[in-house]
Amino acid sequence: MSGVIVTGPPKAQTKDVEALAAFGVATVSEAMGRTGLLGPEIRPVQQGVRVAGTAVTVLSWPGDNLMIHAAVEQCGEGDVLVVTTTSPSTDGMFGELFATALQRRGVRGLVINAGIRDTRELREMDFPAWSRAVSAQGTVKATGGSVNVPVAVDGQVIRPGDVILADDDGVVVVPRERARAVAEASEAREAKEAQSRAAFLEGELGLDRYGLRGTLERLGVEYRTYEEYVSDAGESA
Secondary structure, three states, X not given: OXXXXXXXXXXXOHHHHHXXXXXXXXXXXXXXXXXXEOOOOOEEOOOOOOEEEEEEEEEEOOOEOHXXXXXXXXXXXXXXXXXXXXXXXXXXXXXXXXXXXXXXXXOOEEEEEEEEOOHHHHHHOOOOEEEEEEOOOOOEOOOOOEEOOOEEEOOEEEOOOOEEEEEOOEEXXXXXXXXXXXXXXXXXXXXXXXXXHHHHHOOOOHHHHOOHHHHHHHOOOOOOOHHHHHHHHOOOO
């Protein structure tokens, strides 16, 4: 497998990344029409952490972390390293030595569609990471790959410079040219949710606030007392 290391790709503007950082992954995905999620199998190794940054992408051979070493040189302040492999892998391709080098360069975190190790050390050094697997299995450095090329994770294409947002709920990618619009849509959605939250605190039901009683009726969902239900079903309590 040959490859390429692309230098100086375009990136989302810092102000737009920071604007997106104010919102959760779920809010941003919903604001984009329920798109952009990398899938439920990419999980955090810590809790209570949210990061947003611009993607530096890596395409590696499974069980080989040579291209992660190459990617470190391409990483800088505000980036998030995104790693995937040419076929499924759970080997521990990333650990605390990589994190030390990346943290020194101002990288905000890691998303890896493979395995990670040294998770305790990563938590202790406050280097956020999201991975498909946790594994102590080591890797080699023997096969070429690519850095800063478009990659796919769970059907989502991630280009260098796209915005990566990650929290306890998972990871979402926002195309760099849509970052500002998505931030604005996320702000509007959060404002709407704040109004609903206030209404629920006052006792209003979602059935009424969202007009769902008519939906239940159209779907043929009926209300029955317990006695009617038992009688209709021919069952005893």
